[in-house]
Amino acid sequence: MADLDRIRWHCRRGLLELDIILDRFNRQHLAILAPDQLEQFKELLELDDNHLLDLILERESLAEARLQPMLQMLKAA
Amino acid sequence: MSIAKRQFDAVVVGAGGSGLRAALQLSESNLKVAVLSKVFPTRSHTVAAQGGVAASLGNDGEDNWHWHMFDTVKGSDYLGDQDAIEFMCRKANEAVYELEHFGMPFDRTPDGRIYQRPFGGQTRNYGEGPVKRSCAAADRTGHAMLHTLYQRNVRAHTQFFVEWMALDLIRDQSGDVLGVVAMEMETGEVMILQAKATLLATGGAGRIYSASTNAFINTGDGLGMAARAGIPLEDMEFWQFHPTGVAGAGVLITEGVRGEGGFLLNKNGERFMERYAPTVKDLASRDVVSRAMATEIKEGRGAGKDGEYILLKLDHLGADVIDKRLPGIREIAMKFANVDCTKDPIPVVPTCHYQMGGVPTNIHGQVYTLDNGAEKVVRGLYAAGECSCVSVHGANRLGTNSLLDLLVFGKSAAEQVVRDIAGDKAHKDLPKDATDRPLGRLARLDGATSGESVAEVGAEMRRTMQLHCGVFRFPDSLAEGVRKMLAVAERVKRTFTKDKSKVFNTARIEALELDNLVETAVSSMISATARQESRGAHDRSDFPNRDDVNWMKHTFWSKDGNRLEYKAVKLKPLTVETFQPKARVY
Ligand SMILES: Cc1cc2nc3c(=O)[nH]c(=O)nc-3n(C[C@H](O)[C@H](O)[C@H](O)COP(=O)(O)OP(=O)(O)OC[C@H]3O[C@@H](n4cnc5c(N)ncnc54)[C@H](O)[C@@H]3O)c2cc1C
Numbered sequence: 001m002a003d004l005d006r007i008r009w010h011c012r013r014g015l016l017e018l019d020i021i022l023d024r025f026n027r028q029h030l031a032i033l034a035p036d037q038l039e040q041f042k043e044l045l046e047l048d049d050n051h052l053l054d055l056i057l058e059r060e061s062l063a064e065a066r067l068q069p070m071l072q073m074l075k076a077a
Numbered sequence: 078m079s080i081a082k083r084q085f086d087a088v089v090v091g092a093g094g095s096g097l098r099a100a101l102q103l104s105e106s107n108l109k110v111a112v113l114s115k116v117f118p119t120r121s122h123t124v125a126a127q128g129g130v131a132a133s134l135g136n137d138g139e140d141n142w143h144w145h146m147f148d149t150v151k152g153s154d155y156l157g158d159q160d161a162i163e164f165m166c167r168k169a170n171e172a173v174y175e176l177e178h179f180g181m182p183f184d185r186t187p188d189g190r191i192y193q194r195p196f197g198g199q200t201r202n203y204g205e206g207p208v209k210r211s212c213a214a215a216d217r218t219g220h221a222m223l224h225t226l227y228q229r230n231v232r233a234h235t236q237f238f239v240e241w242m243a244l245d246l247i248r249d250q251s252g253d254v255l256g257v258v259a260m261e262m263e264t265g266e267v268m269i270l271q272a273k274a275t276l277l278a279t280g281g282a283g284r285i286y287s288a289s290t291n292a293f294i295n296t297g298d299g300l301g302m303a304a305r306a307g308i309p310l311e312d313m314e315f316w317q318f319h320p321t322g323v324a325g326a327g328v329l330i331t332e333g334v335r336g337e338g339g340f341l342l343n344k345n346g347e348r349f350m351e352r353y354a355p356t357v358k359d360l361a362s363r364d365v366v367s368r369a370m371a372t373e374i375k376e377g378r379g380a381g382k383d384g385e386y387i388l389l390k391l392d393h394l395g396a397d398v399i400d401k402r403l404p405g406i407r408e409i410a411m412k413f414a415n416v417d418c419t420k421d422p423i424p425v426v427p428t429c430h431y432q433m434g435g436v437p438t439n440i441h442g443q444v445y446t447l448d449n450g451a452e453k454v455v456r457g458l459y460a461a462g463e464c465s466c467v468s469v470h471g472a473n474r475l476g477t478n479s480l481l482d483l484l485v486f487g488k489s490a491a492e493q494v495v496r497d498i499a500g501d502k503a504h505k506d507l508p509k510d511a512t513d514r515p516l517g518r519l520a521r522l523d524g525a526t527s528g529e530s531v532a533e534v535g536a537e538m539r540r541t542m543q544l545h546c547g548v549f550r551f552p553d554s555l556a557e558g559v560r561k562m563l564a565v566a567e568r569v570k571r572t573f574t575k576d577k578s579k580v581f582n583t584a585r586i587e588a589l590e591l592d593n594l595v596e597t598a599v600s601s602m603i604s605a606t607a608r609q610e611s612r613g614a615h616d617r618s619d620f621p622n623r624d625d626v627n628w629m630k631h632t633f634w635s636k637d638g639n640r641l642e643y644k645a646v647k648l649k650p651l652t653v654e655t656f657q658p659k660a661r662v663y
Pocket of ligand 1: 093113292298
């Protein structure tokens, strides 16, 4: 619970684009993510705003294959 | 309950461009500095700035600060204070070179100088034609600026309180500000940060509108704190609408698109800006372009099913230019407008973007109140950046002048702090009621078992601003807007959150933010209703002209009784001749 609350606050970003996408994502998925998915989501949230947005908008590609599934979910949000 | 207390020479509230620039100056002057931020510093909203920072370097064609000053005065629709504008434009080159020296990765010309591009409202030779004055780091100027300044601050041992929310200022009987009361989001713990100088750098409050380019964190906390502490807010009727926010999403399409040759069309495919601004066309000031768009929409020439938007055409630039000079635009258009902009135009509407008003300061960043119309400095309180009003932007800000404002006045405020506290050995004693206001706000929220939903009241506030205080303003609608907004303010006093936890309780934080947003919204509605003229971003249907006889003055709104006072615009620059008000045509 506290963990989800922390994640929710970490979705407050400097870029409106991310606020909108993360808000959509959280409404659809946050409450039902499995523990390993949550960890991956947290890792993605650690990225810089512009880097994360670049990944979501496919202007850059992600080095770690491990985080791909979570990134795909974010892209679809 | 006893509350922890820590002492600093200076506390900076906010870690965007203005807060970081100020903090750096303070730390490098060997002061003990704390910087508070709701989010990690490099996630501050400054990260969104793409277009660049203005400086008359003249790296690609002749330019000078006096032309820049003229553009800024004219852009402000003669509401900007000319002393402050001269100060800023003269210091621009130094501010940019300083940043370059700190390691900022500016774009370069082939011979290694800083690359400059044109931007709306920036002209050569007092309005003759566009000039290249904007310095950028790709489309990442704000991002690069935050990273550069953050690294320097770490090196200078600035102490960061990340994910700490300042709740209220501490102000004593004699009116001096002695620090802030803040809350750590992770624990809900409340602490006093006592300081000889407190600097507000909390950014703008663009989230008071439904259609906004601003990130969710832009809730005007500094404005709320100042208003509750009895400090007036200046020129809050002036909100800049960016002409090109993606219809329905708010996401901004940079002005650089028009700088590189994109232009606007109505539903008939007409390039209508040629009618409104024959010389600079699509590169006219934002208010001019926004108004032209709103007029096209109002007169039935908008595109879309309900004629609700305008088209931004850039496909003629070709995919190569778009990808090279405007990276990201293609993907943004796809994700938020579902449009391939190399083939089709992007639907855009004028969208709330920038707050020209704010906490009143002089050119040294000192906050002041009015005492019988005269400026009276509030000892211990400073402000810089979008939360402040110095006023260099007057009734309308020029693109790229805001990042400049952050750098110049962030530094200048810090230099004043250093001068002011040089003689202060000890901290002044805190008043007994230092924590009463913020603890009262928290206790009310935590104790409430029923009440108003933060989301619903917030939505009503945003709708009210959007409907009653937008690009065009009508007398009856403004009056109704005031009535509605005062009702919203009453409801804000009764907000309630179900979740009473103290750990990263976003609902609780949003309730506290709404307290700040509503002060901003009330001040804006009331100030806009009182100003009986049209100037810059403020456009009244019943007073369609600028009225220099009666309204060349700044508005000051006080929370206490929603009182309004006025102060004349400073027409006298520091060293040069006044730019006399002229009709503002482009
Ligand atoms: C999409 C977009 C693009 C832009 N592009 C440009 C451009 O190209 N050129 C230009 O000149 N201008 C541009 N602007 C405007 C410019 O970016 C902003 O005016 C400027 O970045 C504001 O900086 P700031 O330091 O005042 O505030 P911000 O960067 O908004 O920082 C505010 C800081 O205050 C903190 N804070 C707020 N409340 C509290 C609280 N209660 N407690 C603790 N901390 C708090 C936040 O966490 C944050 O660190 C743009 C604006 C937008 C929206």
